[in-house]
Amino acid sequence: MTDNLRTPPTGPAHHQRPFSRDPGRWEKERSRALRTGHIRDHTCTARCELELVHEHTAWGWLAWIVPGDGSMPEIPQQIGVLTPAATRIQRLAVRWLTRRPAQRITSRSPRISAVAVGLIGLVAGLFAMAHRVPADVALPAMLLAPLLAEYLPGCLDARAREHVRSVEGDGACRYLQRLAALHTSLVQAAAGSDRHELRRSAEIGQHLLWDAAGLLQTQNTRSASPDLIARERLMLQLADQVAEILQRSADGDLTRKPGRLLGP
Incomplete structure (x- = not known):
């Protein structure tokens, strides 16, 4: 592949092994x-x-x-x-793409996450309404939370891959x-x-x-x-x-x- 290219200048063996500098x-x-x-x-x-x-x-x-x-x-x-x-935002997006949980997600994980978030949202919504937060504010938030948990990670992944x-x-x-x-x-x-x-x-x-x-x-x-x-x-x-x-x-x-x- 190198087609008899010259040897590069001597220096650290970058990337020949994982974390070559650490x-x-x-x-x-x-x-x-x-x-x-x-x-x-x-x-x-x-x-x-x-x-x-x-x-x-x-x-x-x-x-x-x-x-x-x-x-x-x-x-x-x-x-x-x-x-x-x-940009800094694009670098953060790439960090999101290589997050550790992304390597262990199974086909059931998104729905399990959505259910968990839904339960947490329900408890949080009831707590908020008990403390006089208007129902027309708390109820939409309770309904949107599971949807965001299921579909938002995939949307963010797609944007990061760009x-x-x-x-x-x-x-x-x-x-x-x-x-x-x-x-x-x-x-x-x-x-x-x-x-x-x-x-x-x-x-x-x-x-x-x-x-x-x-x-x-x-x-x-x-x-x-x-x-x-x-x-x-x-x-x-x-x-x-x-x-x-x-x-x-x-x-x-x-x-x-x-x-x-x-x-x-």
Whole structure:
């Protein structure tokens, strides 16, 4: 897939393992999954709904399956890429989409939730009316609560998916995992920096990652290979330029004008 591309600049092994910058976090998430969810082991069938551990990043997320043998997964089960220039509301929407209860909902759960909310609403409504809240205010609220509990989560999920592109499958995730590692190095270089070149490189990297996720959603890695290779080349060039800028900054040599960053 890389078509003899140059090796990217050395640095942390971003995303080669879950929570590569915080190994202790994986052990905590694995312990939680063992207690509360279904993990990949000899009891799994094709219909198993495995527990997913979401690793959130500045650009989206990686979803990992917890192996039952205690090993660490090497390839994410799913990778989601946030839309470029995402607003705070859009980022919160993606957090909602990857909430933990969403991985354990069954076909009966929405109706059970609606019944529970209905009972709570009934008690709350009766309590409110006992304290002189008008019935024409309390009764509609009591009726609407179960409907909102059943249908609102699905509506919010649909709206949140408008702001993210997610891919699954070993081939697609392996490619996007590699591209995401390069982009993460750009994001970290730009974090807290006032240099336009570094911030611009991170912006372009997000566009490249978003475009690659779009290609992988509609095509397989073989048919999309030329376009994917082109985007990986651009990402590598950005990583090279950023590494050069950081090296000159470390050496105190800021007199030479850096090369022009690539356009989106």
